[in-house]
Amino acid sequence: MLVQIILSFQWHQLLQPQFYIDNGGLWLLLFIVFAETGLFVGFFLPGDSLLFVAGIFSNKLAAYLFDTGSDFLNLVMIVGLVTIAGILGNMAGYWFGKRVGHAMYSWKDNLLFKQHYLHQAHDFYEKHGGGAVIFARFLPIVRTFAPIVAGIVEMDKKKFHMFNWIGCIAWSTTMLAAGHYLYRFFLDHYSFDLTKHLEVIVLVIVLVTTAPVILKMVFGKKRKPA
Secondary structure: OOOHHHOOOOHHHHHOOOOOOOOHHHHHHHHHHHHHHHHHHHHHHOOHHHHHHHHHHHHHHHHHOOOOOOOHHHHHHHHHHHHHHHHHHHHHHHHHEEEEEEHHHHHOOOOOOOHHHHHHHHHHHHHHHHHHHHHHHHHOHHHHHHHHHHHHHOOOHHHHHHHHHHHHHHHHHHHHHHHHHHHHHHHHHHHHHHHHHHHHHHHHHHHHHHHHHHHHHHHOOOOOOO
């Protein structure tokens, strides 16, 4: 099985959420959620779209640990596990920021690190304060660097943990529940199977979630009049 996966692997599959679910299941899902916020190199990993698709396959993912026999309880279990992974990821990012964050501003751009990502997260944090920890959860790239920036500016630990919990619960619940219930709704009422149109759905999610970041990059570069 592993040999077949390796031989058939193509790089573009790394951007396809179902690739991770089909080949890594629950454990790879949790690692990606952790890595996307706990490791600065995880910014390229699918986040929102992965959780949406995971919501559709929540029963399949629950079976990796324990199938409760209830769609709702299986979904709640996945939401709980994803929330914990996200919380731990942000905590790791915060710790990393406190230890070596300041040095990152002198790092040179490379394949896995871009200075402007760090500056975007910093500007976002400065604008929204502690709430940035919550808002960042719903913004690709920014959510990777927001906890690191929180560590760099030495945000109060208790305040950070509070916003971290709120953000992770809101993000995981919203995205997983959306995937699960929209899938059931369209299938039950219109006999429309979302699993047969995942590429289009993922593209829409990516466009919607990255729009704020793109707009910031485009219009944020405009100079203010003297």
